[in-house]
Amino acid sequence: MGFTTPCFIRKNTETLRKKLEEVGYLNDSPEWTNNCSIIWAYQYPMKGFDTPVYVIADSFDIPFDKHSALCGKFIDCGTNEELFLAIAALRDDSNYMQWFITDSILSVSYDDSIGNDHYFIEPKGIMFFWDENWDNATIISGRYHKATVNELIEYFKTKEEL
Structure with missing residues (x-):
């Protein structure tokens, strides 16, 4: 698609x-x-x-x-x-360059390009951008979803006001 x-x-x-x-x-x-x-x-x-x-x-x-x-x-x-x-960038066949929202606390680990291990936690309700680091990430626990058009509009409207 x-x-x-x-x-x-x-x-x-x-x-x-x-x-x-x-x-x-x-x-x-x-x-x-x-x-x-x-x-x-x-x-x-x-x-x-x-x-x-x-x-x-x-x-x-x-x-x-x-x-x-x-x-x-x-x-x-x-x-x-x-x-x-x-x-x-919204598409149904890839996560590349997409925005996501955490539905719960999200625990993530990934290895960077030189082999270093990274681990971090994102709180619930945080919007994050899927880049090459996320392609190699492992979700240890938690849930997230692709941001909808309305969520993107609200997020960037609020961001623009700051």
Whole structure:
């Protein structure tokens, strides 16, 4: 499958575009749109059109008309880059670059790249980011779940206010 949540941001920088490509999106816009002000990230849910892409535009009716399967389904991330990247990264086939929330006290161990053992505890209700360390982690005890769109919106809204 792949990316699950189409979203857009009212901002366009080279850094954002590079981060989308790191997550797994391909640029599907002509070069002349690089100065446009909105980035749309999506994976079209129809057979044959399932490559994750981002499109750069200055309009809300481009790239999707009222007949599109994605019409009305995009999450508006305003200008919040962290929220946009967190929602754009949501996928059902990988944990890479996803945000998770601890449902209970979480005890974790992992070995780093040079073979050192690490052990830590995360309290209940903490949001954490899945990176390469988590790929090698062992959950000793506790539960966690992938953050939902609403949980991400709430988390980054609160974080933005600080």
